Amino acid sequence: MEGILLGFAVVAVLMTTGAVTAAWRPRRAEVIQQGATPLVYYITNPCLMIILVADTDVRVVAGLFAPLALAIALLTGLCFALFGLLARRAKRDIAVGAMASSYVNAGNIGAPVALYMVGSTAPVVAVLLAQLLVLAPLYLVIFGLIASADGDDVSGSSRGRTILRSLFNPVTLGVLVGSVISLVGEVPPAFLWQPITMIGEASIPLMLIIFGMALWKEKPFRSREHLAESLVSTLCKAAVMPLIAWVLAGPIFGLSGTDLLGVVAMAALPTAQNVYIFGLQHGMPTSVPKDVIFASSFLALPVTLLAAWLLTM
Incomplete structure (x- = not known):
């Protein structure tokens, strides 16, 4: 329990630091934000992926748990996409909302939650592999194609370059390097x-x-234009995704005990800040990711504690 609370406290303190800086020196904060975003995207985040993945045995976690994490995320994203299509939302809003609904903060909160709830970091590494080797490239390709389609050059060669650039983004390359180190x-x-x-x-x-x-x-939930998307995406993240995780891992795949708890706990994690960074870097709307990250950061703790209580009764 202490590790769970610590993980969430770290997130709250660092986010508060950014908010206080923006309130105290708004112009300076804007300059910092503009400079730090590409720094994180191109340099620090790939290095983080290298050290996280290199420190695990990818052979062990790439079996059942990584495909299971991928299936959970894809089904959750499809739930939001279905809403977006029925509500006739723009392609950009559907794409970024689906990612916000299904891409969890495994790199920061996931490690202490997995370690203290399950006693192993295997569940969080499985999520990282699924997200960084498949989900992140998939969404980045979608973002790139949408941005390309909305621009002047929509030729086949331009789309091909967009796909290659998205597939071989810095984060995915970091995961690949870390995987090679782990295998060696x-x-x-x-x-x-x-x-x-x-x-x-x-x-x-x-x-x-x-x-x-x-x-x-x-401020979160201030955009009336995207309020419905924010609320639906938050519902998908905080409730639908853990429920899908329990159905797939428990009744369908037959997991139980700490294995089942680990899968559900990872699905209950809040939306990752990477979604905001990725969206910002590719020119996607960012109000929905900000709303969902904010709301899911508060909802994740009670949902995680509830899952632990129900699955260990």
Whole structure:
């Protein structure tokens, strides 16, 4: 329980730091946000992925649990996409809303939650592999194609370049490098590994501070135009995704005990700040991700505690 509370407290303090900075020095905060966003996207986040994945046995977690995490996320995203199609929302709103509904904050909160609730980081690594090797490239390709279609150049060659650029984005490359290191079983020399580790460890606080600044600048749930999308995406993230996780992992795949709890707990995690960073970097609407990240950060703790209580009775 202490580890769960610690993970959520870290997020709250760092987001508050960003919000206080934006309130105290709004112009400075805007400059910081504009400079730090590409820094996180191109440098610190890929290094974080390298050190996280390299420190695990990808052979173990890539069996049942990674495909299961992928199926849970895809089904949840499809639930929001169905709403978006029925409500005749714009392609950009559907794409970013689906990602906000299904892309969890495994890299920060997931590790302490998995460790203290399940006693192993395997569930969180499985989610990371599913998200960073499949989900992130998938959504980035979709974002890129939408942005390309809305621009002047929509030729086949332009779309091909967009897909390749999205597939080989910095985050995915970081996961691939980390996977190779894990499979080889030996990290690079210390004079290389230590700087990579230091850069990677800077990613999470930077992401959270950037998001805190964004929250102060544009308060959550203020956009009436996207209020319905924000509410539906929050419902998908906080309630639908854990329920899908329980149905797939329990009755369908027959998991029980700590294995089942680990899968459900990972699905109950809040939306990752990466969704905001990815959307911002690709010119997608960001009001829905901000709303869902904010709301799910508060709802995740009671949902996680409820899941732990129900599955350990």
